[in-house]
Amino acid sequence: MQDNTSWAGFRSQAMVSPASLPLQQRVQATRNAAQRVVQTTPGERAKALSAIATALEERQDQILTANHRDLQAAQAMVEEGKLTAAAYARLKLDPKKLAGMVAGIRDVVTLPDLVGADQWVRQLDEGLILRRRWCPLGVVGVIFESRPDAVTQIVSLALKTANGVLLKGGAEAIHSCTALVEVIHAALTGVGWDPDLVQLLTSREEIREMLGLEGWIDLIIPRGSNAFVRYVQENTRIPVLGHADGICHLYVDASAAPEMAVKLAVDGKVQYPAACNAIETLLIHQDCAPQLLPLLAAALRDKGVSLRGCERTQAIVPMDPATEADWDTEYLDLILSIKVVDSLADAIRHINTHGSRHTEAIVTEDLRAAQQFCQEVDAAGVYHNASTRFADGFRYGFGAEVGISTQKLPPRGPVGIEGLVTYKYLLSGEGHIVADYAAGKPFQHKDLS
Amino acid sequence: MQDNTSWAGFRSQAMVSPASLPLQQRVQATRNAAQRVVQTTPGERAKALSAIATALEERQDQILTANHRDLQAAQAMVEEGKLTAAAYARLKLDPKKLAGMVAGIRDVVTLPDLVGADQWVRQLDEGLILRRRWCPLGVVGVIFESRPDAVTQIVSLALKTANGVLLKGGAEAIHSCTALVEVIHAALTGVGWDPDLVQLLTSREEIREMLGLEGWIDLIIPRGSNAFVRYVQENTRIPVLGHADGICHLYVDASAAPEMAVKLAVDGKVQYPAACNAIETLLIHQDCAPQLLPLLAAALRDKGVSLRGCERTQAIVPMDPATEADWDTEYLDLILSIKVVDSLADAIRHINTHGSRHTEAIVTEDLRAAQQFCQEVDAAGVYHNASTRFADGFRYGFGAEVGISTQKLPPRGPVGIEGLVTYKYLLSGEGHIVADYAAGKPFQHKDLS
Numbered sequence: 001m002q003d004n005t006s007w008a009g010f011r012s013q014a015m016v017s018p019a020s021l022p023l024q025q026r027v028q029a030t031r032n033a034a035q036r037v038v039q040t041t042p043g044e045r046a047k048a049l050s051a052i053a054t055a056l057e058e059r060q061d062q063i064l065t066a067n068h069r070d071l072q073a074a075q076a077m078v079e080e081g082k083l084t085a086a087a088y089a090r091l092k093l094d095p096k097k098l099a100g101m102v103a104g105i106r107d108v109v110t111l112p113d114l115v116g117a118d119q120w121v122r123q124l125d126e127g128l129i130l131r132r133r134w135c136p137l138g139v140v141g142v143i144f145e146s147r148p149d150a151v152t153q154i155v156s157l158a159l160k161t162a163n164g165v166l167l168k169g170g171a172e173a174i175h176s177c178t179a180l181v182e183v184i185h186a187a188l189t190g191v192g193w194d195p196d197l198v199q200l201l202t203s204r205e206e207i208r209e210m211l212g213l214e215g216w217i218d219l220i221i222p223r224g225s226n227a228f229v230r231y232v233q234e235n236t237r238i239p240v241l242g243h244a245d246g247i248c249h250l251y252v253d254a255s256a257a258p259e260m261a262v263k264l265a266v267d268g269k270v271q272y273p274a275a276c277n278a279i280e281t282l283l284i285h286q287d288c289a290p291q292l293l294p295l296l297a298a299a300l301r302d303k304g305v306s307l308r309g310c311e312r313t314q315a316i317v318p319m320d321p322a323t324e325a326d327w328d329t330e331y332l333d334l335i336l337s338i339k340v341v342d343s344l345a346d347a348i349r350h351i352n353t354h355g356s357r358h359t360e361a362i363v364t365e366d367l368r369a370a371q372q373f374c375q376e377v378d379a380a381g382v383y384h385n386a387s388t389r390f391a392d393g394f395r396y397g398f399g400a401e402v403g404i405s406t407q408k409l410p411p412r413g414p415v416g417i418e419g420l421v422t423y424k425y426l427l428s429g430e431g432h433i434v435a436d437y438a439a440g441k442p443f444q445h446k447d448l449s
Numbered sequence: 450m451q452d453n454t455s456w457a458g459f460r461s462q463a464m465v466s467p468a469s470l471p472l473q474q475r476v477q478a479t480r481n482a483a484q485r486v487v488q489t490t491p492g493e494r495a496k497a498l499s500a501i502a503t504a505l506e507e508r509q510d511q512i513l514t515a516n517h518r519d520l521q522a523a524q525a526m527v528e529e530g531k532l533t534a535a536a537y538a539r540l541k542l543d544p545k546k547l548a549g550m551v552a553g554i555r556d557v558v559t560l561p562d563l564v565g566a567d568q569w570v571r572q573l574d575e576g577l578i579l580r581r582r583w584c585p586l587g588v589v590g591v592i593f594e595s596r597p598d599a600v601t602q603i604v605s606l607a608l609k610t611a612n613g614v615l616l617k618g619g620a621e622a623i624h625s626c627t628a629l630v631e632v633i634h635a636a637l638t639g640v641g642w643d644p645d646l647v648q649l650l651t652s653r654e655e656i657r658e659m660l661g662l663e664g665w666i667d668l669i670i671p672r673g674s675n676a677f678v679r680y681v682q683e684n685t686r687i688p689v690l691g692h693a694d695g696i697c698h699l700y701v702d703a704s705a706a707p708e709m710a711v712k713l714a715v716d717g718k719v720q721y722p723a724a725c726n727a728i729e730t731l732l733i734h735q736d737c738a739p740q741l742l743p744l745l746a747a748a749l750r751d752k753g754v755s756l757r758g759c760e761r762t763q764a765i766v767p768m769d770p771a772t773e774a775d776w777d778t779e780y781l782d783l784i785l786s787i788k789v790v791d792s793l794a795d796a797i798r799h800i801n802t803h804g805s806r807h808t809e810a811i812v813t814e815d816l817r818a819a820q821q822f823c824q825e826v827d828a829a830g831v832y833h834n835a836s837t838r839f840a841d842g843f844r845y846g847f848g849a850e851v852g853i854s855t856q857k858l859p860p861r862g863p864v865g866i867e868g869l870v871t872y873k874y875l876l877s878g879e880g881h882i883v884a885d886y887a888a889g890k891p892f893q894h895k896d897l898s
Contacts, residue, residue, distance in 0.1 A: 038824050122846055128835060130845060137857060138827065218857050239858050260880035267882035363880075374875050375487050378587065386577060386878030395886070396579060396874070397571055397894035408586060408667050409688050410859065413874045425845070425862045426823050429835030431709035431812075433716035437844070445846035 023209040026199055027166065027216045030139050033194035034164030038136060042113035048191050049156055053105040055187035056152065056180075060098055066179035067093040067148060074146075074172050083172065090147040091173055101152040108156040111399045114421050115162045121448040125441075127430040129448070134421050136162040137218040141210050143232070144223040146170030151180045154221075155198055157400055161420040166210065166217065168201040170224075178202070211236035219420075221403050226330065241419055243406035245356035246276025247330050248388045251347040251373065253364035254285040258292055260385060261363045262299045265336075267387040268361070270303045274332045276404060277359050277391040281327060281337045283347045286312070289340045293317050296338075305334045312340035327354040344369050348376045355379060357406045359391040359413075380406055380413035472658040475648055476615065476665045479588050482643035483613030487585060491562035497640050498605055502554040504636035505601065505629075509547055515628035516542040516597060523595075523621050532621065539596040540622055550601040557605040560848045563870050564611045570897040574890070576879040578897070583870050585611040586667040590659050592681070593672040595619030600629045603670075604647055606849055610869040615659065615666065617650040619673075627651070660685035668869075670852050675779065690868055692855035694805035695725025696779050697837045700796040700822065702813035703734040707741055709834060710812045711748045714785075716836040717810070719752040723781045725853060726808050726840040730776060730786045732796045735761070738789045742766050745787075754783045761789035776803040793818050797825045804828060806855045808840040808862075829855055829862035 037045070056063065074091050077083035114134040122130045140163050144150040151167060158165035169177040177200055185195035201210070210217060214237045222232040222242045230244040250268050252261045268279035284293060289312070297307055297317040308322040319338075326337040327350070341347045351360050359381035362373040370384040381391045391414055393401025398416025405412050411419045437443065486494070505512065523540055526532035563583040571579045589612050593599040600616060607614035618626040626649055634644035650659070659666060663686045671681040671691045679693040699717050701710045717728035733742060738761070746756055746766040757771040768787075775786040776799070790796045800809050808830035811822040819833040830840045840863055842850025847865025854861050860868045886892065 035825055039821075124839070124844065124846065128839075239856075257880070263880055263882055267884050271882070271884045271887065370877070372488075376484055379873065381874040381876060383876040384878070385880055386876045387882045389883035390573070390577075390876055390878075390881070391874075395573065395883070395892065397573065397892065407688070408871055410871055412871060422857055422859055422861055424828065425830040425840075427830060427832040427835045427839055428819070429833070429839075431706070431712055431834055432839070433712055433720070433836045434838035434844070435716050435720045438720065443844065443846065 023201075023206055024213060024216060026196075027139060027210075027213055029196040030164035030166060030199050031216065033197040034136065034138055034162070036194060037159070037162045037164070037197060038115075040162065042116070044191075045113075045159055045162065046109045048188060048193055049105055049109050049159055051187040051191045052152075052155070052159075052184050053102045055183050055190070056098065056102050056105075059183045059186075060095065063098065063148075063176065063179045063183065064093060064095070066175040067091075069175040070146075070173055077172070087146060087172070090145065091176070093148055093176060097149065101149050104149075105152055105156040108160050108400060111160060111417055113160070114417065118449065119423060123444055123446040123448055124427075125432065125437075125444050128432045129428050131426045131428075132423050133426055135424050137420055137422055139164040139166065139217050140219045140221065140420060141166040141168070141217045141238075142221045142223070143168045143207060143210075143228075144170065146172035148173050148176035148180055150223070151177055151184075153400075155184055157402060157417060157420060159197070161417060163420055164197050164199075166199050166201055168207055168210070171204070174202060208235075211238065214238050223403070241403045241405055241411070241415060243276065243356070243358060243404055245330050245406070246278070246358045246404075247281070247328065247354060247356040248277055248279050248359045248391075249281045249283055249347075249351050249355060249361070250279045250388065251341075251344075251351070251360070251362045252282065252284040252288065252292060252296070253344060253347075253362055253366060253369050253373075254287040255366040255369065256285075256288060256292070256363040257365055258288075258295060261292055262295055264361065264363050264385070264387050265296055266299050266303060267389055269300060269305055269336050270334065271387070271389050273334050275389065276330075277388050278332070279336065279361075279388055280330055281339065281354070283339050283341050283350060284313075285344070285347070286340050286342055289313070290316055293338070293340075300336060303334070305336050307336055307338060309338040310340060313338045316340075330356075344372060348373060352376075352378050357408070358404070359383065359388040361386065361388050378408075380404075472650075472655055473662060473665060475645075476588060476659075476662055478645040479613035479615060479648050480665065482646040483585065483588055483611070485643060486608070486611045486613070486646060487564075489611065491565070493640075494562075494608055494611065495558045497637060497642055498554055498558050498608055500636040500640045501601075501604070501608075501633050502551045504632045504639070505547065505551050505554075508632045508635075509544065512547065512597075512625065512628045512632065513542060513544070515624040516540075518624040519595075519622055526621070536595060536621070539594065540625070542597055542625060546598065550598050553598075554601055554605040557609050557849060560609060560866055562609070563866065567898065568872060572893055572895040572897055573876075574881065574886075574893050577881045578877050580875045580877075581872050582875055584873050586869060586871055588613040588615065588666050589668045589670065589869060590615040590617070590666045590687075591670045591672070592617045592656060592659075592677075593619065595621035597622050597625035597629060599672070600626055600633075602849075604633055606851060606866060606869060608646070610866060612869055613646050613648075615648050615650055617656055617659070620653070623651060657684075660687065663687050672852070690852045690854055690860070690864060692725065692805070692807060692853055694779050694855070695727070695807045695853075696730070696777065696803060696805040697726055697728050697808045697840075698730050698732055698796075698800050698804060698810070699728045699837065700790075700793075700800070700809070700811045701731065701733040701737065701741060701745070702793060702796075702811055702815060702818050702822075703736040704815040704818065705734075705737060705741070705812040706814055707737075707744060710741055711744055713810065713812050713834070713836050714745050715748050715752060716838060718749060718754055718785050719783065720836070720838050722783050724838065725779075726837050727781070728785065728810075728837055729779055730788065730803070732788050732790050732799060733762075734793070734796070735789050735791055738762070739765055742787070742789075749785060752783070754785050756785055756787060758787045759789060762787045765789075779805075793821060797822060801825075801827050806857070807853070808832065808837040810835060810837050827857075829853070 361383040393414040402419040756768040810832035842863040851868040
């Protein structure tokens, strides 16, 4: 969603106190339901997911009817210029798309089951066993765009990992989301699960309330515009999985292979310009700029890309000038800024200053330059001779993507199902006390797995 | 440190803007130094640590002289009742304690080297290799009590993991910390390292400035009183590794072995009552309370523990009454509150309501009860028939403890050297572009390690 402006008004408002909110009680119900799900086996969770998939197939008409209501209202908004054609397309369901959603749920069933598994087991001493065991986060709040397919994607990942989930979709999808959640609730009830495990929030006011529920909600995943993600990050003390900006660079080193540089620049900018992992700025070493810039500019312009260059770039290829602001701008569009740099070190400095720590790439035949770039660039993904567009949970082989994080602490980069779990330490003894070890008894610290 | 009150005044003050601070420039120098350390090998980092250990041995007199200055001032504070004898003891250095600090540095050298190692390697396709590689956080800020031994502990862990570090020790240890950092700087210079890698902050004002430096500092580790840790958590957007409270429980189940229950209660409360993993509340099942409470009370009172009980507890063993506030109080002292609960579920509910998610223990011979307790209690550590006092990085076999975290997302519980590192994704290709895969080329996703 691109409604960057519509969230701006929220920023100046104070955070809501968690006390005495009706939402809090509903979240407590979700927490209670989630606590019971912790005790289910992977097989039982698979059964619940399969029941949801089947119910969606059986009640396809109900879902498409609800979606039709959303589409009618959306159509009017498109005509008034309040909604883009792309947003309308994301909102629209049809039997094929619904079948894809059902297939997606069945794919999640086949992902590895982390919850309940031990990361490692260590014998601290005879009879004193420490386990680090994967467990669910508890309750996850997901705020997403007006796209109904997000509902089944989020719910299946949450249930797979034994979490409760609060869903808040875009207003345009309200009837579709309501119908989907109704079907999911019926399926959960059918297998004996508490439907409170999945709750749909329907008002924007509830987003503000959610953000104040520290201690009741364990993770917030905001999807949507940069402005919205930043609003969420700045207005909650609940951990947030998400990223506000995706200012990615391709650096063309002095020893880059010309054809490869052109190929990676075009893919990085053109293949899907609205993605967060598309490149926004091309950096090029001064030694190869005279030869390569004309090739790069021609190839990019051929694909409809508008170019903005620094002075040295303009001296080689005439184009619009880039201002200082361009180095900090995520265009999400067919626009690319270009800067000639003095050296590899200069490129790294520019990236570490202006990049958003998302994904950065170097194209070079010089392995030492690639190594230095990979070590010194501070980003979740650092690539050598590959397109930044590979930064994606599915392309990384995670089977699912919960979000992309540009924070420095783990989880970082594209986050798969691992982003919905944590661990706890389980220690089992036979009456072991610390006084004995304080008095000199040694630990064994023997890894059992 | 126990100066809970002295931080209270900070809370009402606004956060400091990061702009135009001289500290920011100093932190930038540390960042630059840290970026060069990323390129060192584990062997080079071991050499730097060994040089520090040797320098501390050689310049012992200088350090003890500086410590003597701190001790003179502290002695006056003890006499005026402004400093406890325990705090004085923590401040005091002598040749034996210094030798222990040097040995600690050499122990850190022997810990596993994470930085630069790959967590896993996956072939996405022919020639397209993805690595998830451990890397340092960057710059870590550590705020600690007036204990000089913390300096060498923190610096050795930071350098082991190729991080830069900002140190702020308690005011009473200023001369000791300054001397230690001087010696460390000289040792770093001696092996050709930039001494800016380790910076000592000396004023309290700098703590406030530090907390505003989001983006320049990657992690804050606050040590000290609960009030101080909470102050830090509430006044920064930098990730914080630490915990404000340690309200831990021991639950004596209906089928607990009486002797074991007594042993675990005494160890949990008495072995080191000021520790965060000491128990504050004992919960006991109504069925065994009449038999066990008298035994427990006698054993605890024998060790000087003051008891405060709920009404049902008082009916069995006369003692002071516990108020509602007691269930939320961390005494850090030889005081224990006791509550009779109706059931295992009641105990779990009490813990999940009043506990601080630190470490919780059940004593029972009933494996199903233990399993339910371990699954449903929401805490970093959940123990069966073992003392809560085992919650500690050294006892867990981590070789070091960076801190204990009670947040739910990893890292959670006692955090070893893993708390000072993160990872990045390195992708190396041969000009691979996403357009090919979008057009139908399949990924291999073959795990190479």
